[in-house]
Amino acid sequence: MFAYNLRIAIKSLRRHPLLTGVIIAGIALGICASTTFTTVRHMFARDPLPGRSSRIFYVRMDNWDPATPYPDDGGGTNPHHVPPQVAYRDAMELMRSNIPVRQSVMFAANVIVFPEKRAARPYSDRGRMVFSDFFTMFGVPFHYGGPWDRRADAKAEQVAVIDDATNQKLFGGTNSVGKRLRLGTRDFTIVGVLAPWRPFIRMYDVTQNFVQQPEPIYLPFNTAISMEIRPGGNSDGWKPVGPTYRDFLASDVDCLQFWVELRSPTDRASYQTFVDNYVRQEKTKGRFPRPLNNQVTSLLDLLKEIGIVRPAMTAMAVMSILFLIICSLNLTGLLLGKFLSRAPELSVRRALGATRGDIFLQHLIECELVGVAGGVIGMLLSLGVLRFIAKFITATTVISLDPEMILAALFLSLVAGGIAGLYPAWRACKLQPAVQLKV
Amino acid sequence: MLQMNGIKKVYRTELVETHALEGLSLNVGAGEFVSVMGPSGSGKTTFLNIAGLLDVFNGGTYLLDGKDVSRLSDREMSHIRNRNIGFIFQSFNLIPDLHVFDNVDVPLRYRGLAASDRKQRIERAVEMVGLSSRLRHLPSQLSGGQQQRVAIARVLAAEPKLILADEPTGNLDSLMAREIMDLLDDINKQGTTIVMVTHSPECAARASREIHLLDGRVVDVERPPAILESFKPAAQMPSSAAR
Amino acid sequence: MEIGPIVRALTRNRTRVLLIVLQIAITLAVVTNAVNMIATERTKMKQASGFDDDNLLWVFSRPFADSFGDRAFRITTTRSDVRALRTIPGVKSVVNTNFIPWQGGGSSGEVKAAGGDGSSYRTQEYTASPAFTDTLGVKIVSGRNIGEGDINDEPNATTANVIISRGLERLIFKGQSAVGKQFIEPDNSVDTIVGVFDPFYNPYGWPIHEYCLVYPGTVARNGALFLVRVNPGAMKSVSQAVEKKLLSVNDGRNFEMRTISEVRDKYFTEGRIVIMAMTAVIILIVIVTGLGIVGVTSFSVTERKKQIGTRRALGATKSAILRYFLMENWLITNSGVLLGILLAYGLNYLLVTHTSGVKLDWRYLIAGVTLLWVQGIVATLVPAMRAAAVSPVIATRGV
Structure with missing residues (x-):
């Protein structure tokens, strides 16, 4: 019976190709619009680190000017008025804690790559200076090798991890683990090559352009400090800083991102206490002049705080869903007209023994056919539109x-x-067989 | 076959109540060929709708093949229509999108018969009406008489016990009308009960019994006019005597 | 023509009418709010920087050669770069500065007015060569511009002559001229204001878009940055010539280049997406709803063929039939519009309270209603004309 109803439905659709086309196009447009904009929103709203995000915390300390709190953009994206990053000297002290299972302070900076090949010109590329825990904490996938070990962190070894594209460019995609890589004035040994990796949100650094591609080159944080590499990206300070690198390291300039992985709420509480105690102790030395305001924020809360889902995205998602509703109403009107204009045929079928259920099923199948056809076309359209929007963003x-x-x-x-x-x-x-028959 | 007793049918609209049938009672025996006549508005159509389980009634009893049908669900009524009743309409009521084979197939589909059984029935029925060469034609490609023959084939394939015909020749010229009436005669002879509503005295005369309706009542069941009776072929007399 | 019979006929087809009414209502709500969103974004995008954005090119030189480790070498090379860039045909002006318009940020600091009430003011702070004003296309409105003689690249300098934006002048000196006044920096160095420039607008993470302080100096520490202003139409030829020209000064470096229009477009990505998306939604909605009206009216024409034929037989003219259908549609449209106005404000309320929406401008409602009227007429016309063409003969036919 289902097959017969399917056949009748298809036949009916093919009998009015123009009407069918209009109906399917309407549904396709509705599905395309709503899928596109809810997907865009979803890309920003979804958990960037499923399964791990609840254990990953971002640490901020208020070392700002006693006269004025850290400014806000007016949009309420920094409700705590706390500087978004931390200073080097504080980060180094916090890294001593053994409460976190893993932790890494980090910064982004450009490094100059000197390719092995004589012909290739040196070029500057984005690098990220991290501790080895970074790779595990943020689920960074490796193709060859792996992260350096904690000893390499401690001893500021000259080791490096490169991404897949860099490996393609410099080593033709072969396993380059163990090979040498000249960065700036020093030679590094490659210990790991990443698999292609493109999280939509660069969740480990949301202080700037968080939809940017992850950095191509990763070096041990301490090694970068020993090379006197200055952090790129945003830096916040309110006190004068001397010109030398040593001055910078000793300053209160907030320019590093600090992440910890905490096993449990208990650990989170004791870590908060640990940070607070550290700041209290520094206060006795005349630092941290503002009231105690340290934030240990989970990854998801942080994303919410900085407003990663732009209000415009929500607005567009709402509008696109309303558009789908219009398309559905439109569909209802057209189908109603179409079905009722077929009343004589339906009465004959009813007279010949079709039950109400048969007729209902036959028509529902027809609706679902156009629904699914529209849905599939809409989704394909949506893929195209999304590519376009992605290029844009x-x-x-x-x-x-x-x-x-x-x-x-x-x-x-x-x-x-x-x-x-x-x-x-x-x-x-519900059409009565008798009413419609011209008897 | 068909026993109606005191059937009432009231159509209600917002403003008026129309009494289409006012206590209609009649019996049709198995194997009979009955014609129903009456002026416009006498209730012929309503009678046929109720007889064919196309419409429900408001009072009285109706036994179809000995079964009380007043309390049946829509689904059960559909099944009875599908298995026991065949309809022949004035305007043929073929489905314009379907070719002959598929049109004849419609009731068989709703009966859920196997494909081979359906094919056999369809081909036999179409052959009986003499349209085997037109199996893949659409209704619009056939003459009126041919369309009505397809409609009859649709009935034949379903092998119902009762055929309800509504002005089966109303839209046909006299030559074609005679062909159709001959066909109905043949079917009746094979034992199928036929109830036919008609305006035409010639057609009505082909039936073994005539029933006249007026204002929703049977006015004269047992009065086939004597003049017409004398024209009847003798061979049909026995069936009129049944019950 | 009498409206009564039309209304009574409509109430008999309640569902179908209701569907169209709902569709029109939601259409009005979505279209007006979409136009409102577009207008809001356009207003944001119309914000002028005050600079010659279309003719500005940003050039970044990233050195890798060891020689750039020396500060003096960096400074002399940067100066040579500026001279070299100026020789490219089509170049109007070149400044060496760490300011990049429209990137959504920059650098900032806090200053206090010497002799003021002691309050600190946050302002954007950039370092630039004297060509800053000429290159951006802004004017010195009082005092003088910084000159070559003001440049002091000594890192431990404790005094500087600076120029500030008029916005900053107004903020700090409340109507008095800033020329000759002094700022005290957090490190106690002293800046003397020699001139005020206008206009200046550069969006920042904080509300300091119009405040700017420019130090005379050379930007060369982590690579040299330049803004190049070209003559109208010369952008392409200039950007093609830049790399070669700078390599001829020193080839131990790589370059990055971007036009300020590109930077600006990137800054307004969200707004541009909103505008494109909402424009598409409006167009598609009008089409979909229009087709819906065509479809539903067609069905009702087919269904009423006999009735129309009878009317014709009874003496209705073709134009009377046409008018009947147009009037019928107009009544439906108006019911939809009434409901739609409520929905439009309801949706707007949601958008304002839950997203960054802006209050709905009633003029867009008027425009939306007009659009729906026109759409209704256009969409009804074809099926209505088909209805008018129905022959009166049909009335006597038996179907």
Whole structure:
């Protein structure tokens, strides 16, 4: 019976190709718009580190000017008025704690790469200076080798991790672990090569352009300090700083991101106490003049705090869903007209023994057919539109439909087709066989 | 076959109540060929709708093949229509999108028969109406008489016990009308009960019994006019005597 | 024409009418709010920097050669770079500065007015050569510009002659001229204001978009940065010539280049997406709703063919039939519009309270209603004309 109903439905759709086209196009547009904009929003709103994010915390300390609190942009994105980064000397003290399972202070800076090949010109690329725990904490995938060990951190060894693209460029994609890499004035040994890795949100540094691609080169933090590399990116200070690197290290300039991984809420509480105690102790030395204001914020809370989901994205998602509703209403109207204009045929079928259920099923199948056809076309359209938007936002095509969104879109099209078709199908099956027959 | 007793049918609209049938009672025996006549508004259509389980009634009893159908669900009524009743309409009521084979197939589909069984029934029925060469034609490609023959084939394939015909020749010229009436005669002879609503005295005369409706009542069941009776072929007399 | 019978006929087709009414209502709500969002973004994007944005090119020289380890060498090379860039045909002016318009940030610091009430003011702070004003295309409105003689690249200098934006002058000196006044820096060095320039607008993470302080100096520590102002139309030829020209000064470095229009576009990415998306939504909605009206009216024409034929047989003219359908649609549209106005304000309320929405401008509602009227007429016209063409003969036919 289902197969027969399917055949009737297809036949009916093919009988009015223009109407069918209009109906399917309407659903496709609705699905495309709603899928596109909810996906864009979803890209920002989703957990960037599923399973781990609740254990990852960002640490901030208020070492700002006693006269004025750390400024806000007026948009309420820094409710605690705490500097978004920490200073070197404090980071080094915090790193002594053994409460976190893992921890890493870090910064971004450009490094100059000298390719082995004589012909290739040296070039400058983005690097990130981290502790070895960084790779595990943020789930960084390796293709060859792995992170350096903690001893390399302690001894400021000249080891490096490079990303897949750099490995392609410098070593033709072969296993380059153990090979030499000249960076600036020093030679490094490659210990790991990343697998292609493109988190949509560069969650470990949201202080600037957080949709940027992760850095191509990773070096031990202490090694970078020993090379007197200055942090790129934002830096905040309110006190004068001397010109030398030593002056910088001893200053209160906030320019490093500090992350810890804490096992449990208990650990989180004791870590907060640890940070507070450290600041209290520094206060006795005349530092940290402002009231105690230290923030140990979970990754997800931090993303929420800085407003990673832009209000405009929510607005567009709402508008696109309303658009889908319009498309569904439109579909309902057209299907209703179509089904009722077929009343004579339906009366004949009823007279010949079709039950209400048969008629209902036949029409619902027709609705679901257009729903799914529209959904699939809409999703394909959406893929194209998303690529375009992704180019716009990140200069890459990183936004795409994850399985979650594909399922959601298919489900949405089934629901849209179903809801839009329910009423017309019900009306069709309620047609009295006698009333319509020209007897 | 068909026993109606005191059937009432009231159509209600917002403003008026129309009494289409006012206590209609009649019996049709198995194997009979009955014609129902009456002026416009006499309740012929309503009678046929109720007889065919297309519409529900408001009072009285209706036994179809000995079964009380007043309390049946829509689903059960659909099944009875599908298995026991065949309809022949004035305007043929073929489905325009479907070719002959598929049109005849419709009731069989709703009965859920196996494909081979359906094919056999369809081909036999279409052959009986003499349209085997037109299996893949659409209704629009056939003449009126041919369309009505397809409609009859649709009935034949389903092998119902009762055929309800509504002005089966109303839209046809006299030559074609005679062909159709001959076909109905043949079917009746094979034992199928036929109830036919018609305006045409010639057609009505082909039936073994005539029933006249007026204002929703049977006015004269047992009065086939004597003049017409004399024209009837003798061979049909025995069936009119049944019950 | 009487409205009564039309309304009574409509109430008999309640569901179908309701569907169209709802569709029109939501359409009005979405379209007006979409236009409102577009207008809001456009207002933001219209904000002028006050600079010759379209003709500015940002050039960044990243040295890798060891020789750049020496500060004096860096400074002399940077000066040679500026001279070299000026020789490129089509170049109007070149400044060596760490200021980049429209990147959404920059550098900032706090200053106090000497002899003031002691309050500190946060302001954007940049270092630049004297060509800063000429290159950006801003004017010195009082005092004088910084000159070559003001440049002091000594890191431990405790005094400087500076120019400030008029916005900063107003903020700190409240209507008095800033020329000749002094700032005390947090490190107790003293800046003497020699001139005030205008206009200046550069969006920043903090509300200091119009405040700017410019130190005379050479920017060369982590690579040299330049802004190049070109003659209109010369952007392409100049940007092609830059790298070669600078390599001829010193080839121990790489370059990065971006036009300020690109930087600006990137800054307004979100706004541009909103504008494009909402424009698309408006166009598509109008099409979808329009097709919906065409479809539903067509069905109702088909359904009423016999009735129309009867009307024609009874003496209705073609234009009367046409008017009937247009009037019917206009009534439906207006019901939708009434509901839509409520929905539009409701949706706007949600957008304002839950997102960064701006209050709905009633003029967009008027425009939206007009659009729906026009759409209604256009969409009804085709099926209505089909209805008018129905022959009166149909009335006597039996279907």
